[in-house]
Amino acid sequence: MTIHRVIRKVQRFQGWFGSGAALCLGAGLYLGLIGSPADYYQGEVVRIMYIHVPLAHTSLIGYTVLALGSLWYLWKRDPIVDNMCQAVAALSAVFTALALGTGMIWGKPTWDTWWTWDARLTSFTVLLLILVGYLMLRTFVDDPEKEARYGAILAIVGFVDLPIIHFSVEWWRTLHQPQSISMRGVSISSGLLVPLVFMSIGMSLLFSYMLMVRTQLLYLDRLLHAKKGRLLSQFHLSKSDS
């Protein structure tokens, strides 16, 4: 029953998250595309940063939420937490893919190539592989309890692995790549910072809003299946009695 209380509360607040996201993203887009100057070095191209960086941030936050939710699930076995994990994994995968895509678009004019084995791009690719693996794993298990448990295990192991992956890739890059293409050291002037902050907050709010809606959807779906199963077995029972 506590689950229903939580859901009612979420339903009351999710509207605020949605409108907050719309406001912040609107303001951020206006400031970013119209109200801010072009970058001294990169020109108009820099504006894709207002999309790319918030997407990347948000997907990392999403993965952190996934790992924490998975720990929580293994500890308490709340079904709705598992629904949340499934929702956040799918959203993170989408955000990570978008971050990679915008990163490639940004890389074409800046580095004159769609793809380079930059440390962060590579780490994000591995992150995307882990998330897609997580979603695939979930579809290959028949028992919903097992599905939730196995998913949680993979999410936690992957979360511990991410910093190690990032370090190893970064070391590997410094060995094999001249520093000049590295993105590090692009100083961000305050004119660029304000829209970036708006976009970051807006993207996180949007992510939270989508997460709330999707979690409820998955939870209701699970309830529906349970109810269907019960009705079916009652139907069979009554048929066999007559």
Added chain:
Amino acid sequence: MTSFNVIRWIVWKDFVTELRSRETISSMVFFALIVILIFSFSFSMDQQAAREVIAGIMWVAFAFTGIIGLGKSFSSELQNDCLEALQMVPEAKGAIYLGKVAANFAFMFLVEILLFPMFVILFNLEVVEGISILLLIFFLATLGLSAIGTLFSALTVQIRAREVMLPILLLPLVVPVMIAAVEATKGALNGDPLAMYEQWLKLLAVYDVVFTVVSFWMFEFVMDS
């Protein structure tokens, strides 16, 4: 004490089974030989080209054969539903994990030791000086692969499409092991001073410790509903 017994019995069982059936190690060795062959065709390698890529080829071969061994480690428990008996062991499941890691590590390491002379002969490598450091690299990297691989072998064995899912889930997670093993092996084969690739050995050691602990802990949840 009982947990130690469980570890010992699991290792004993895996070794006896392997000695009698010779399924795992022989299939691993032959698969690795084929991989080496394919690689040398596809890169049409002469000695000079080989020096550049040999470390990478070696570890791709080792990782793929390792996955074959890891997959068999738990799929062999499916005969007569033996996995159920393991799940019903009235002990912490970590003991089973450690036993399986020990057996998997031993098989993979043995296969690597058998295959390494092949690489030396086929690609004319000079290894006399670096042999001890190479063994250390093999040891650390193989431990990392088997520590996390054993967990995922147990996790994928009970799902559909397990043969595909084991590499799909495992390979992204062992990216650090692969990078570190390749870089360190390259250094050792080139005869570079140890200081130049020492960081990779440290990374491998950290990875081994972290993932033995994490997998030991998570294994409990794989085996136990």
Added chain:
Amino acid sequence: MIACHGIGKSYGHFQVLHDVNLTVAEGECFALLGPNGAGKTTLLKILATLERPSTGHYEILGMHGLKDKDAIRANLMFLAHGTHLYDELNAKENLAFALALRGQHPTDLEVKQALDRVAIGAFTDMKVRYYSAGMKKRLALAKAMLAKPKILLLDEPFTALDTAGTDILREYVRERLSENGTVLLSTHDYDKTRPIAGRAGILRHGALEEIAVEALMSDDLV
């Protein structure tokens, strides 16, 4: 003692068990009947701590089935469809391995007696790979004899067993009952079950209804 309270289990859309309530006392043998797919094996697997019920809970020997699993496992033996035997090991090795994992170390004499009792003493050094299905069942039974569990769960125990094997099994079940053990078995073979079952029930569409043991004869029961 086994006590199930409202156990349900669903796999995705498919609800196997609906609401199973069952109490089996010490010294009692309960026979689970039901058509194929009724959920007999699923219920036994849940009670053997192999699967987690979707709803409800159960106690075995007064221990909570979701919390004290290791304590339950130490007192429980599940003879499943699969015999839990390793093909590459011989009979003695299989027994030693399986019991060692349970923390039990039977002496050579005890092992020999158990193997003689299930009448496969002549094949102790043969790999289980070359055993017939009935011999495997007997070896699994020998494992249960050595383990001396308080709770015995049997999934279709008579399958693949010949008349002599059936007698050995029933004799063993009676022995467990006389030592205050609890036995729960699933079966389709009413004739073979009737002499040992104290109570019986039919699983039908996920729920259990108890029937009289004397009724375990008509073919159109399920």
